[in-house]
Amino acid sequence: MSLLTDTGAVFVRDTRSKLRTPWPYMESMADPLLLLMLFGPLVAALGGIPGIPAGNTMQWFVPGMLVLMVFTTSAFIGAGFQEERGSGALERMLVTPVNRFALLAGRVLRVVVVVVIQAAVVALATVPFGLRLPPIATPLALLQLAVLAAALGTVSLAVGLALKSSYAFWGVVSLVYTPIVVTSGALLPMELAPGWLFAISRVNPLAHAVEGQRALFAADVTSTAALLGFAVPLLFGLVGAVLGTQSMRRVRV
Amino acid sequence: MIHTTGLARRFHSGRQTVHAVRGVDIDVAPGEVVGLLGPNGAGKSTTLRMLTTLLAPTAGSATVAGYDIRTDPLAVRRRIGSIGQGNGSFDGLRTREELQAQGRFYGLDRHTARRRADELLQRLQLSGQADRDVAKLSGGQRRRLDVAMGLIHRPPLLFLDEPSAGLDPHSRSNLWEHVTGMRAEHGTTIVMTTHYLEEVDAAAQRVIIIDHGRIIAEGTPDQLKSKVSGDLVTVELADPGDRSAAATIAAGIPTAHEVAPGRDAVSFRVSHGDTVTPEIVRALDAAGIRLRGTQVQRPTLDDVFLSLTGRSLREDHG
Structure with missing residues (x-):
């Protein structure tokens, strides 16, 4: 009971503070659309690459863009913690009886809501360019993106709590950013990758999300890829939730 | 209201062990106003952090507002208000929203949170700022909002850590007027730390002097001064x-x-x-x-500290 109401209270506060400056969300929606316009034609022009089904490039390309958008919206929210910690805002919450997991969950919930809206907007915007939206699979794809956002957000918050300075946080981000984006297979299929690179992509939750999204947008609801697209981010998020709640209990402000 | 025995906390930084608090015994009766006095790094804030459940002690025990800080921190948190050194409000939210959110964190329902927020805004002369972004408040207003956030659940025990640091003299006296007003009305127990000796002198019934993580003297300001x-x-x-x-x-x-x-x-x-x-x-x-x-x-409380330690309190923070 208190977990739900506490999560709600954190969610409301977090949403109010962030949505008054909505520009970052607009920007992160522009990103996939720009990639679609600028990089999409290049992929289409390559033609007949292993991993990309012939014919409709959009159906293959858009799912990857959605995953990248979820990544930029949700994976960096942990950066806010250093500032809140330095200012005293986190301390003021920690002296209240508010549930420690709710302090994470409320923030994650905000990102999940934002991501679902963004994904719906981007998917609808690409329909005129040839994206098909399969009836049952599309809501499932949105749900999968929500799970991914929750997982990435939770892990990001856990990392943000563990690192004491925002320099350290952005340092970690710039280290992992390129490997994560490249091995996600969002831009070019991982089927092209040499064995070692493909192996790396297997431990990248984003790669499983991209493959899951592609399966769902191909209306392949019961495939292993669709299932892994749910399972891997979920597992990743659970680890983040446990570690994050622990460090929230121990955090020194 | 507070009872501690041998409360201690050490930190490890690299290979060094820092004994921030080396076993303090504190007793505070309901309704008392107690000031913790000591130079920077004496262990005042660490002591407050332990009493407010932000930091686990490495030794000793403490009951605060009737509950053990180790075994039942949640019960302690429900009964105490704590105003830290920093600004609890965060840019991007409006004054009333922040205050209401704090009420919700204490489990108040939406309606009660709203009502109490409005009451406190009025009492602390922030009604005119209710719909402004907290980033646009002056230092004094922001500090009063912190006080309001610490009082939204009407705690019987209030901790104030350097409440008036960085405020101009006018805002300082204004802040104290509010704090002492609340106390007169609700009989709130108050434990505070401050660098301003005049404030301790004026507000505290009892002063606990801490140095190097130990209590070196305690008593009413007059008792302490008579030691000089x-x-x-x-x-x-x-x-x-x-x-x-x-x-x-x-x-x-x-x-x-x-x-x-x-x-x-x-x-x-x-x-x-x-x-x-x-x-x-x-x-x-x-x-x-x-x-x-x-x-x-x-004699001032600084003279008291000087006669006890051979050092001035003022040396440490110019």
Whole structure:
């Protein structure tokens, strides 16, 4: 009971503070659309690459863009913690009886809501360019993106709590950013990758999300890829939730 | 309201172990106002952090508002208000929203949170700022919002960590007016730390002096000051050449001690400085020593700290 109401209270506060400056969300929606316009034609022009089904490039390309958008919206929210910690805002919450997991969950919930809206907007915007939206699979794809956002957000918050300075946080981000984006297979299929690179992509939750999204947008609801697209981010998020709640209990402000 | 035994906390930084708090025994009765006094790094804030459940002690035990800080931190959090050194409000939210959110964190329902928020905004003279972004508040207003956030659940026990740091004198006295007003009305127990000795002197019924993580003295401000033996009397000399003669005369006064000849003044401690002053003026006059002026200073809490440790509280934070 208190977990739900506490999560709600954190969610409301977090949403109010962030949505008054909505520009970052607009920007992160522009990103996939720009990639679609600028990089999409290049992929289409390559033609007949292993991993990309012939014919409709959009159906293959858009799912990857959605995953990248979820990544930029949700994976960096942990950066806010250093500032809140330095200012005293986190301390003021920690002296209240508010549930420690709710302090994470409320923030994650905000990102999940934002991501679902963004994904719906981007998917609808690409329909005129040839994206098909399969009836049952599309809501499932949105749900999968929500799970991914929750997982990435939770892990990001856990990392943000563990690192004491925002320099350290952005340092970690710039280290992992390129490997994560490249091995996600969002831009070019991982089927092209040499064995070692493909192996790396297997431990990248984003790669499983991209493959899951592609399966769902191909209306392949019961495939292993669709299932892994749910399972891997979920597992990743659970680890983040446990570690994050622990460090929230121990955090020194 | 508070009872601690041997409460201690050490930190490890690299290979070094820092004993921030080395076993303190504190008892605070309901309704008391207690000030923790000590230089930077003395362990005041670490002690407060343990009592407010932000930091687990490495040794000792404490019950706060009736509950053990180790075994039942949640029950403690529900019953205490804590106003930290920083600003609890965060840019991007409006004043009323922040206050309501804090109420919700304490489990108040939406309606109650809203009502209490409005009440507190009015009491703390923030009604005009209710719909402004907290980033646009002045330092004093932001601090009053912090106080409001600490009071939204009407705690019987309130912790204030350097509540007036960084405020101008006007905002400081305004803040204290509010805090003492709340106390008069609700009988709230208050534990505070501050660098401003005048504030402790004026507000605290009891002072606990902490140095190097230990309690080195405690009592009412008057009790503590009486440990410093006597008032400080200074006679300023018209002719610096008279200082050794003046010092000899001063030393001859009953109870006078710590006679210290300065460049063009002589100071000494003596009990009842007020009555001694005319005496020494007459004696110096009789010896043909001309004076520029005299001063009598009652002992301050800084003198207390100085006499206990040989250091001034003020040295550490200019």
